[in-house]
Amino acid sequence: MRIAQVTGFLGSGKTSFLTKLAKELTDRGNKVAVIVNDVGHINVDQKIMSSHGLTVKEVAGGCICCEVQGTFTTTIMNLHLSHKPDIVLVEPSGVAIPWGLKQAVAEASKNSGLDIVHSPIVTFVDCSSIEEQMIFVGRLISTQIIEADAVMMNKTDICTEEEIERCLEIIEKVHPGAVIMKGSAVTGQGMKEMADMIMNARSERYDEAVHEGLFKEQYGGRK
Numbered sequence: 209m210r211i212a213q214v215t216g217f218l219g220s221g222k223t224s225f226l227t228k229l230a231k232e233l234t235d236r237g238n239k240v241a242v243i244v245n246d247v248g249h250i251n252v253d254q255k256i257m258s259s260h261g262l263t264v265k266e267v268a269g270g271c272i273c274c275e276v277q278g279t280f281t282t283t284i285m286n287l288h289l290s291h292k293p294d295i296v297l298v299e300p301s302g303v304a305i306p307w308g309l310k311q312a313v314a315e316a317s318k319n320s321g322l323d324i325v326h327s328p329i330v331t332f333v334d335c336s337s338i339e340e341q342m343i344f345v346g347r348l349i350s351t352q353i354i355e356a357d358a359v360m361m362n363k364t365d366i367c368t369e370e371e372i373e374r375c376l377e378i379i380e381k382v383h384p385g386a387v388i389m390k391g392s393a394v395t396g397q398g399m400k401e402m403a404d405m406i407m408n409a410r411s412e413r414y415d416e417a418v419h420e421g422l423f424k425e426q427y428g429g430r431k
């Protein structure tokens with residue numbers, strides 16, 4: 209069973225994109241399940257996804273990457289037992305960070321005894337507003353970009369060439385050499401590329417030592 213997780217600030221377009229991506233993966237013959245993790249409010253995404261015939265489970269009450277790993281493991285195990293999906297798409301809350309998510313999957317894998325393949329974690333950025341967001345929540349967005357396996361520049365349909373160029377510059381400055389994709393939940397750009405990536409590539413396993421090193425590099429201090 210594969211697990212593919214995304215990160216990305218609030219409103220970057222995760223749900224819109226994943227809903228279409230799930231359809232693409234289903235059309236390719238995969239059995240797809242979705243886990244959404246919304247902190248503190250009733251989830252409407254679930255209705256949209258269920259209407260597409262997808263199995264949707266919710267992990268509520270805290271962010272998957274820090275507080276509810278036990279619940280996450282149980283949800284994964286239940287999904288496996290009841291539906292045997294080929295791939296589980298996970299949309300955590302907008303404040304989740306990639307290494308936290310990797311850790312959650314590592315724990316789930318260990319505690320459940322299931323053979324879980326971790327697809328690359330893709331961080332979504334809203335190409336149309338990344339510049340302002342970097343001013344207000346730059347640290348969170350930078351961490352999401354630095355720790356990602358790939359970055360999806362979403363909402364290109366409403367961006368000018370200059371905005372797309374600027375967004376690329378910001379991402380490359382924060383994470384030199386990052387795999388960067390352009391996408392749009394409206395036009396479907398990047399959909400096939402992301403489907404190929406999450407079905408074929410793997411993310412590195414969670415490694416506490418690597419995480420510590422990365423943290424020191426970023427902040428020069430202790431966790």
Ligand SMILES: Nc1nc2c(ncn2[C@@H]2O[C@H](COP(=O)(O)OP(=O)(O)OP(=O)(O)O)[C@@H](O)[C@H]2O)c(=O)[nH]1
Nearest residue numbers: 217218219220221222223224302363366392393394
């Ligand atoms: N133009 C355009 N709008 C988009 C795109 N993707 C999402 N949106 C819009 O952006 C808003 C937020 O989209 P969501 O898919 O809910 O974003 P999200 O990342 O799941 O948001 P949270 O779960 O609240 O963090 C909605 O109004 C969407 O219609 C896109 O590719 N292009």
Ligand SMILES: [Mg+2]
Nearest residue numbers: 222223253299
């Ligand atoms: Mg969402």
